[in-house]
Amino acid sequence: MVWFRPVGFTGRRPSFQKQAMLRRAASDEFETYHDLYSVASSVSRVGDRFEATVIGRRAAGLFLFDRQVVGVVHQREGSRARRDGLEHLNLQVLRSGRMLAGAPGNERLLAAGDVVLFDTTLPQRTVLHDADFVTVALSREVVEAVVPNLRSLHGAVLSRKACPGLGVAVLSLARGASGSADAPLGGSALIAGLIADGMDRSGRYVTDRDRDEEEIQAARRLRASLFIDAHLGRHDLDVGLVATGSGVSRSALYRAFDPVGGVKGEIVRRRVARLRSAILRGDRLTPIATLAWNLGFSSASHGSRTFMAAYGVPPAQFRDAMLRPEDSAVGDLKAEHMRGWVEVLNAKSSRV
Structure with a gap:
C-alpha cells in the first residue's frame, strides 16, 4: 500500500513539503508499482522475484525517491518521450546492489556511488536486479541555467571518483542530513551546480579510466x-x-x-x-x-x-515510524498523484 506521511515523519526532516511511501510491494502487487510509475515509463518484470519499497519526498524544484527494488525494468521509449511533454532531468545514484542504466542498447552496470543522468526528452532504460538507490528529478530550467548542453549528458554514468560530490549530495538529501528549511529550496541548485562542476571547458565529462x-x-x-x-x-x-x-x-x-x-x-x-x-x-x-x-x-x-x-535514522525508530498503526495513511498515493507531481516539476513557472 502507498501512504502519504506528514512532513518530517522521523521528527528530523521538517523541510520537505510532502512525503509518501510505498510500504512494500510483493510479487502479487506488481501492478501497484507498475501503475505508480506508468506516468513516465513502461515497467516490466525481470527474473523470478519482485519486491519494491519506495519513499518519496517532494520539495520546491525537485522530487526525491529512495527505493529498494528487485526484478524490475523501467524503459522510456522514444515514442513516449516525444509525445508526453516531460522535459525534466533525472539523476539515479546507486547505494548498493546490481543496476544497469543508460540509453537503450548502451546500458552500463553501475557501481556503488555512481550517478547516471537522464534527460526525459530522450529514451532511457534501467534494469534493477537488486538495487538500493536514490532518484532525484530536477526542473530542466534549473539545470539548463548552468548546463546549457543538457541533452549531451543523457545516459552519462559518472563514477564516484570522477564526480565525487554529486552522489554524496544526493545521498545526503535522501538521508535528510540537513533539517534546515533551506535544504529543499537550495538542493536543486546545489545538484545542478555539481553537475556543471564535473564538466571540462568543452562541456564534456572527463573520464577517469579507459x-x-x-x-x-x-x-x-x-x-x-x-x-x-x-x-x-x-x-x-x-x-x-x-x-x-x-x-x-x-x-x-x-x-x-x-x-x-x-x-x-x-x-x-x-x-x-x-x-x-x-x-x-x-x-x-x-x-x-x-x-x-x-x-x-x-x-x-x-x-x-x-x-x-x-x-x-536508527533502525528501531525507522521501523516504529513505518509500522505504527497510529501513523496510518492520510491518503493513498495513486498514479494521478504522481502525475500531478511530475506536471508541477515540468511547469514553465517552476522556480527554486
Missing part, C-alpha cells in the same frame, strides 16, 4: 557482489572469502573495489540495505538485534550505527 579497463573492473565487481549477496549472513565474510568464492584474486578485488569504497564497504552496504528491506517487510516481532545478527553484523549497535549512517 572504458575497456572499466568494463573489466565492473565484471569483477559483479562476480564478487553476487557472492557477497548470497553469503551476507556469514560472520566470516571478508576479502579472502569473497576472493575464494568469486574466483577473483585479492589484488584484483582491491583494484576493482577501490573506486567504490573497498570490498568491506560493499559488504556493509549490502547488509544495511538487506536490513532495511527486512524491516519494511513488516516483521514486528523479530528484534532488530536478531535481524542485524542474521545479516552478519557483529552486534546490534554495529547494525544500528551503520543503518543510521546510511539512512539518517
